[in-house]
Amino acid sequence: MFQDTDHPQLPFPPHTRWDVEGGKEAGIYTWFKEIDEELENGWVLSGSQKMLMLGGYSYLGLNKHPEISDSAIEAIKKFGTGMSGSRFLAGTTHLHARLEQKIAQLHQKDDALIYSSGYLANVSSIACLLGKNDYIVCDKSNHASILDGARYSQAKLIRYPHNDLNRLAEILQELPHSSRRLVITDGVFSMSGKVADIPEIARICRKHQALLMVDECHSMFVLGERGGGICDYFGMNPDDIDIIMATLSKSIPAAGGYITASEKVINYLRHESRGFIYSIALSSAMAATALKGLEVFSRERGPLVAKLRSNTELFTKTLKARGIETGNSATSITPIFVGNPIKAAVAARQCHEQGLYIHAVFPPVVPKDKAILRASITASHQEDDLRVAAGKIADIINGLNDSDLPEISGFNF
Numbered sequence: 001m002f003q004d005t006d007h008p009q010l011p012f013p014p015h016t017r018w019d020v021e022g023g024k025e026a027g028i029y030t031w032f033k034e035i036d037e038e039l040e041n042g043w044v045l046s047g048s049q050k051m052l053m054l055g056g057y058s059y060l061g062l063n064k065h066p067e068i069s070d071s072a073i074e075a076i077k078k079f080g081t082g083m084s085g086s087r088f089l090a091g092t093t094h095l096h097a098r099l100e101q102k103i104a105q106l107h108q109k110d111d112a113l114i115y116s117s118g119y120l121a122n123v124s125s126i127a128c129l130l131g132k133n134d135y136i137v138c139d140k141s142n143h144a145s146i147l148d149g150a151r152y153s154q155a156k157l158i159r160y161p162h163n164d165l166n167r168l169a170e171i172l173q174e175l176p177h178s179s180r181r182l183v184i185t186d187g188v189f190s191m192s193g194k195v196a197d198i199p200e201i202a203r204i205c206r207k208h209q210a211l212l213m214v215d216e217c218h219s220m221f222v223l224g225e226r227g228g229g230i231c232d233y234f235g236m237n238p239d240d241i242d243i244i245m246a247t248l249s250k251s252i253p254a255a256g257g258y259i260t261a262s263e264k265v266i267n268y269l270r271h272e273s274r275g276f277i278y279s280i281a282l283s284s285a286m287a288a289t290a291l292k293g294l295e296v297f298s299r300e301r302g303p304l305v306a307k308l309r310s311n312t313e314l315f316t317k318t319l320k321a322r323g324i325e326t327g328n329s330a331t332s333i334t335p336i337f338v339g340n341p342i343k344a345a346v347a348a349r350q351c352h353e354q355g356l357y358i359h360a361v362f363p364p365v366v367p368k369d370k371a372i373l374r375a376s377i378t379a380s381h382q383e384d385d386l387r388v389a390a391g392k393i394a395d396i397i398n399g400l401n402d403s404d405l406p407e408i409s410g411f412n413f
């Protein structure tokens with residue numbers, strides 16, 4: 001067996017980019033905290049501690065919705081727990097086919113394709129839509145799965161500074177005339193909650209004959225008056241965005257990711273996308289969950305989105321009143337600025353001690369010296385709980401001085 005000590009210069013596996021052991025020793029490693037049960041109103045049980053979940057993605061609070069949970073149980077009774085193959089072979093049930101139709105209808109597109117996760121949807125679609133002589137132009141703050149898909153495609157990857165649309169236009173202008181080019185951006189950026197200026201990006205794409213793909217993982221089902229995502233928010237025509245990707249694992253409490261686009265694009269992906277063809281189908285339980293989730297969303301979207309918005313406003317207002325900076329998120333993603341990464345890590349630990357399940361996010365995921373606690377509010381949170389939580393977070397951050405932070409050697413981010 002190849003041991004670390006055999007080759008001190010070439011350790012295997014290589015060192016992690018941050019000092020996990022150092023963080024654990026300093027008592028500021030708060031990740032992978034186990035949850036034993038999901039309770040009501042955004043509370044969870046972790047061991048014997050009841051904690052308010054402020055780091056989850058169930059934006060509309062639909063996880064454990066009885067009707068949705070029952071649909072998963074029904075599907076398991078009918079199809080069992082496993083899938084016996086990829087969608088291409090034995091893994092397509094009528095639930096998958098119906099789910100794809102519903103998604104396409106929701107986005108007013110021709111067709112849709114579901115993958116077993118959002119990550120896979122991005123990687124596997126982007127990887128085969130473009131090739132060696134093509135160009136992928138991406139916002140620097142896009143999700144890792146977009147970057148991974150772009151690298152996997154072998155297309156030339158060009159990244160523009162976050163939200164710098166002048167630079168985007170310049171890049172497209174400079175590309176060889178006859179080249180195929182795809183611009184990809186998150187609709188809402190997952191760390192800041194900021195919304196990309198998609199109408200302007202679409203205009204630039206049209207001008208420079210580029211196709212546009214938007215990742216709607218954090219915008220679909222929550223952004224816009226009725227949660228219809230980017231098109232709803234900006235009043236855009238669905239045809240202005242060529243390819244939409246989103247997840248079924250956040251507001252819709254299932255798993256899986258999807259691509260929705262023209263019949264030609266989806267038909268191509270269905271027959272060429274390796275992560276779709278060579279991987280197990282989304283489980284029928286999750287397909288049923290997502291279908292029922294879409295039904296509940298369609299029925300209750302107005303009030304759910306309104307509640308999500310008012311809960312978020314209450315939370316940020318309470319933090320701001322206590323002098324805490326929260327940026328200008330367009331959604332319930334609430335970046336709580338701390339600055340120094342060690343301070344953010346200590347704040348996260350103190351939050352955990354006080355029953356708040358929340359995590360710190362460090363550079364390079366956020367800009368240098370801009371470490372945050374990242375909260376995401378849901379429609380199921382109770383107003384009083386949010387007031388108390390915001391007060392506790394403000395007390396913790398305001399009570400921490402840089403000079404009091406532990407000296408941690410080697411805990412670099």
Ligand SMILES: Cc1ncc(COP(=O)(O)O)c(C=O)c1O
Nearest residue numbers: 117118119143190217247249257
């Ligand atoms: C912007 C964005 N894209 C893609 C994904 C991947 O989605 P999934 O969790 O369904 O794999 C995520 C997940 O957090 C995301 O935030």
